[in-house]
Amino acid sequence: MKSRRLERLASQFVREISDILKRKLSDPRLQWITVTRVCIAPDLKAVKIYIQTLDTGEKHGQALQALKHATGYIRHELGQRLKLRVVPEMQFLPDVVGEQTAKVFRILEDLNSERGWHDDGTTSGA
Numbered sequence: 001m002k003s004r005r006l007e008r009l010a011s012q013f014v015r016e017i018s019d020i021l022k023r024k025l026s027d028p029r030l031q032w033i034t035v036t037r038v039c040i041a042p043d044l045k046a047v048k049i050y051i052q053t054l055d056t057g058e059k060h061g062q063a064l065q066a067l068k069h070a071t072g073y074i075r076h077e078l079g080q081r082l083k084l085r086v087v088p089e090m091q092f093l094p095d096v097v098g099e100q101t102a103k104v105f106r107i108l109e110d111l112n113s114e115r116g117w118h119d120d121g122t123t124s125g126a
Contacts, residue, residue: 013038016081021035074090
């Protein structure tokens, strides 16, 4: 079970990392990145930062490379902002949960349109 402290810290990480990416980094590869969630190890030594981008394929990989390159700077900024004695090791990962959810919704919409169902639960011709 996650402690309240870890949950609060994770939400602070999301806010601060998002702000750092938006305001402090000028790399064009990081232009369309969204931090979706953060998972912090119970010992506070490691953090996984899940991101989504509007780009796909090669550009998505370039964005992850840019984040990997900027990790030291992001850790430094985060340590100053959150006044942490030790900033955890950071790992940036693509958030596939959001992509999978969108895919499921597309499939459901396709099924509904094939059956002639509408959003209000009625069917065509009824």
